[in-house]
Amino acid sequence: MISPVRKMFDGIASRYDFLNHFLSCYQDVLWRRYCCKCLKKMMAVDGANAVSENAPGSVRIARNAMDDAECAAGTARTVRLLDLCGGTGDFANTFRKIFEGSSSKGAACGFSVEPAVIGDFSYGMLAEVKPKKIDAYAVQLDAMKMPFAERRFDVILNGFGMRNVPDARGALMESYRVLDAGGYLCVLEFFSPRNLFNKFFYKVLAPLFIPVMGAFFSGKRDAYEYLVNSIIRFLPVDEFCKMAEECGFEVKKVKMFDGGISFGVFLHKPGNA
Numbered sequence: 001m002i003s004p005v006r007k008m009f010d011g012i013a014s015r016y017d018f019l020n021h022f023l024s025c026y027q028d029v030l031w032r033r034y035c036c037k038c039l040k041k042m043m044a045v046d047g048a049n050a051v052s053e054n055a056p057g058s059v060r061i062a063r064n065a066m067d068d069a070e071c072a073a074g075t076a077r078t079v080r081l082l083d084l085c086g087g088t089g090d091f092a093n094t095f096r097k098i099f100e101g102s103s104s105k106g107a108a109c110g111f112s113v114e115p116a117v118i119g120d121f122s123y124g125m126l127a128e129v130k131p132k133k134i135d136a137y138a139v140q141l142d143a144m145k146m147p148f149a150e151r152r153f154d155v156i157l158n159g160f161g162m163r164n165v166p167d168a169r170g171a172l173m174e175s176y177r178v179l180d181a182g183g184y185l186c187v188l189e190f191f192s193p194r195n196l197f198n199k200f201f202y203k204v205l206a207p208l209f210i211p212v213m214g215a216f217f218s219g220k221r222d223a224y225e226y227l228v229n230s231i232i233r234f235l236p237v238d239e240f241c242k243m244a245e246e247c248g249f250e251v252k253k254v255k256m257f258d259g260g261i262s263f264g265v266f267l268h269k270p271g272n273a
């Protein structure tokens with residue numbers, strides 16, 4: 001049987017990107033960009049550390065890379081990317097642009113990205129990937145039971161997907177399984193509000209305007225009521241981080257966006273795992 005959440009995403013797929021940008025005043029674009037830039041810095045530093053540990057002659061280059069936190073040691077590292085709950089593929093697209101672009105100082109940045117895997121259970125959402133001509137494969141899958149071997153990916157992105165999965169712990173454990181040792185899982189999400197401003201935003205303001213706007217532009221009021229309710233019902237960010245640690249991840253960084261409207265959580269699978 002098709003799950004109601006999957007049916008819902010199938011139903012809003014053609015208006016999803018527009019409404020995402022419109023309702024967040026384009027902040028979603030900036031949040032994804034920030035997450036990708038941050039991942040790039042983290043991975044550049046990891047690469048630089050590996051170089052300085054392995055090759056004494058490369059220490060100078062490595063230190064520069066760490067100072068810049070932008071470029072690894074000049075050799076291109078190929079990144080295997082999974083955009084999980086990837087929907088229409090915006091996160092994967094942003095990732096490629098950031099990772100394969102050049103640094104602010106014009107140097108080549110030492111990363112190349114394999115054609116990404118965009119994994120999602122909604123065929124409707126995945127069908128929106130094709131017109132964007134993203135260098136990626138769209139794969140219909142369930143985030144809690146993925147059709148991949150262990151350690152298949154270096155980076156997993158999960159933009160606004162965790163909250164929709166029935167078992168977040170199951171999705172975290174499955175992500176851990178398919179991530180290579182030393183890899184990163186970046187979760188960009190709306191977490192259950194904790195402070196007064198966010199409680200007011202999500203419990204009073206958002207239920208007033210999000211379903212109305214959603215209904216006006218997509219004709220699917222239910223889907224946008226679900227959006228607000230799913231945020232209130234989800235875990236607060238600190239509880240999510242605790243759960244991730246219980247699944248074996250190290251929490252590298254938690255970035256709050258716009259006073260807590262959303263968060264970027266950067267999780268690392270230890271190098272020796």
Ligand SMILES: C[S@@+](CC[C@H](N)C(=O)[O-])C[C@H]1O[C@@H](n2cnc3c(N)ncnc32)[C@H](O)[C@@H]1O
Nearest residue numbers: 009085086087120121122142143159160161164
């Ligand atoms: C809010 S959209 C996010 C899309 C995209 N990642 C973004 O950044 O805009 C959530 C996505 O999660 C997908 N999803 C929800 N539950 C899932 C599951 N159990 N397995 C795979 N995908 C799922 C939905 O189909 C939907 O495309």
